Amino acid sequence: MFSSVCKFLGNPAPLFLLLCALPVLAGFIAWLFRSKRHGALQMATVLVFGAANLFLALSLYAGGGASGSLSFLGEEFDLSMIVSGVSALMLLLTAFVFLGVSAASCAWFRTREQGGLFLLYLFISLGMVNGALISDHLGVLLFFWEGLLGTLSGFMLLKNREKPATALKALAVSATADLLLMLGIVTTVHVAGTSYMSEIHLLSTEGLGGVGLVLMLLGAMGKLGAYPFHSWIPDAADDAPTPFLAAFPGSLQKILGAYLSIRVVNGLYAVTPGSGMRLFILIMGGITLLCGSFMALAQKDIKRMLAYHTVGVSGLILMSIGSGYAAGLVGGIFLLISHVIAQSGLFIAAGAIEDRTGSTELAKISGLSKLMPVTAVCFIVLSLCSVGLPGLAGFPAGMLALGAAKSGGIVFYLIGLLGIFLATVAFFKMIRSAFFGPLHLPKGHLSVSEARSGMLVPAALSVLACIFFGVYSAFPVDRLIQPSLGLFEELSGYTLTITLFVLPLLMLALALVDHILGAKKGGAPQATAHMEGLPVLKQCYALAQGGKLDPYNWMMAAFSGFADACQWIENGVSWFYDKGIPGFVTGIATALHRYWNGSISRYLIIALAGVAGILVIFLAVML
């Protein structure tokens, strides 16, 4: 059956329409059912269209892919589409995660305003992501890629139009990354002489090619949520609807960012292991991992902590993909799969907590496992998956990624280990604070009930997927990822080495000990206080608190300085026209007025001088 559907989709028109236009249609239908009394119909729409999208993605993956081309705007924007290998796998991952996230979003908005608009933006975003994943033409890929800016802005303005700072920040940061990608794509096309990715193979990274590579990677990092394009994500945890976090920074954007990174370093450009370009990717990944992990540690809110955690994992994914080894690519993709599944589940669970208690601040909630046991189990399992506990998907994925980082250099391996330690400490603090200890609820909430089924089911499915991929890691590694990359080594057994098995487990154990010791003083919410107070770290946190370490603020300060300089130049130009020229003309007129005394001889001299002047000009032109 999948093959038949795939064959049908091999025709470019149905492929494009079904994967890009169908979600848009679904979004409009969901929007039409926006009133609260149509909640069931809205959920049905979401499930039917989400399932249809999953079925199409599965067909394309199982059926061996499809390709085709629709003429739109000549060669500049030829709708050329190829679904195969990594793109087919990413399409499948997107469809799987989207189904859960959209259903959870629908449930979350059941008692809130703007659910219709949210789902409209969400489905349009799915169409854009699908479009970017199936595009073979770089210009068309960019079209869908940048199109997400529109829905991003829409999402960010849904909840809080009175305080638009985060929306502006998200737009500015994302647009900057997208425009860098545009420059990178144009440069790549210029170097390659073609816009079709299928025709570009291992371009040189010397000269303009290197510039193109870096710019394209920066664009990919923008979607991945890596440093320096990450800082709007934690802010969005405060100002955007919680399902947005699961949908955008938690899954869709991450998939797109990782997908493009893989295409760039594994196909478009010849990036050899140990080269300067590899080092650049590893360094950026390392900075992202450290930045995200350290900041996650100090958070007092579940959503903000998860937001920083997702930033940190982006760094490890980047390091893995950028290592230059086949195992690194496999590890990067596996880590992406496990993280996207776990993180979207975590955000959904956080949304469920917010939905029931009205808050995700650790100071306001505790002991929730008594009232929301299923949510608690989901949250705990997914958290443990995120930190790489054996038996869950995060463990083999993390091992492969760490192995890749180690191949890039011992420093990067140590950064990876540190990242695991910090993430585990942060998760222990969060789990223990929110779910254990005496029951404590925000004011106005005497009791709360278990999360809605619309949110529980997607979270539980995420848990099942994490367990399945953890127990049977050979399936994703050897059956899903490697074939998509055209690799056929036995990498699923790669994890059983001391540095990749024992030391990470030691990190988990150390984190547990640190948590127990740290929590002795002020309880679980203060379990990381001793680390936050360490020399250097304390100053760094203070600087971060004041926004001094935020690259967005640096960018805005630079533009502000530039704008001041431009205004200074503009003032000079205005002075020239408003004061300079009128002053000059008035001065000449005043001077001439002095000669206006009725003397014929004086007029004659002036007239002759004028004639002489004209003659000089005339002769100059003639000669």
Added chain:
Amino acid sequence: MNGLIPVLCVLIPLLGSCLLPFIGKKSPKVRNALALVFVAAAFVLSLAALPALLNGNPLSIHVTLPLGLSFGLVADALALFMALTSSFVAIIIVIYSFGYIKEYDNQNEYYMMVVLFIGAMMGIVYSTNLILIYMFWEISSVCCWRLIGFYRTEITIVRANKAFYITVMGALIMLAGFIGIYAETGTFDLEAMKSTPIPAWTVVLILFGILSKSATFPLHSWLPDAGVAPSPVTSLLHAAVLVKIGVFVYVRLFVKTFSTPAVFTLVVPIIAGVSALISAGCALRATDIKRVIAYSTISQLAFILLGISCGTEAGLIGGLLYILAHSVAKGGLFLCAGVVEHNVHTKDITKMGGLYKRFPITATAFALCSLSVMGIPPFSGYFAKHLVIDGIMQAGHPVLSAVFILGAVMTVLYLARVFAKVFLGPQTFPDAKEGVPTMTASVLILAIVALALGFAINLPSQLATMVWEAI
């Protein structure tokens, strides 16, 4: 008959405008309706000339006169592209004016000047003769002068004079360039001068006129100051139509007709790059909504100039599509600014906020038009932006491409800033209300067209491609 349509395109608004003051004394409603009819006639007739162009026989008229003089109009791809763009936006602006201008004096002169200006614009785009281009160019300057000074206050008169002096000075210098070309070739007829090499000094002189009209740094200073004019005027003249004359003439003369020294494919893009960045920087600082949009216009015009001057197919097609996308979206932005200003009686964005609730349609239209100017897909601005940067890169100017990207980032920043200051945040002006139906409908139409053009971008791009193929 073959050349009648372009002649009518020019003559109907040109002569019709002279009737409007007389009719207006009898019946303002008939005057308004006729103003719309005259402008719409230019659009409809331009549309009627399209089939002939697509069949490969563009409509034209050519009369040879003594002393190398001639009279000629041609409805080629470039002319029709500009005529359709400018007359379409002008129709919307005239409809918008019905609501905006009704409270003010001098309405007869207003409609006369608007329609006369469209006639002059049609004259410029269809003309195949340098003297005719100059003549219509100056008519447009006079219209611009009267319209900027519409309110007759001291400041508006000073600003109107400034615009007039700068553009007329530029035009006179340009005329000297035309005369220089005549001295070289013995004719003013563009058809007779195809691919003729012209000396660099004539190019420099003509560039003065073009850059002053297109408000390119450092000849741009009149444009932000012209924001004192009524909003439909700023939309018509300073966003949608007038400022496009300069870039149009650049394409007509230096891309389509003459062979210019190669150095200008570097010099002009550099001037454009500097203009784009400085004006974008000023837009980040300005607090007057119309000044922000005016600086944005200067910046975007520089991008257009960058595209059309780099000498590549992608650059030229992108530049032309940019003219279309920018005319629609920026026209919409100025009209939105007008709706807000008309109701809250201030242009200072620091005094505004939270107006989304009071002006939901205008805010939506402003957001959509902003997204198009920013170049966010699927808006038409995206395709134009992408093609321009592609063209610059193909021309071998990676640094200018980077400048373009920097300017594009700043475009996002200043437009997002204006939107946030005006429509988001804590609410101000709780008693303000949405504009009258003709005004809100106008801004909404432009916003929808800005979006729709993105899905139908292959239609205008066919015309733009024909311009390139005709070179």
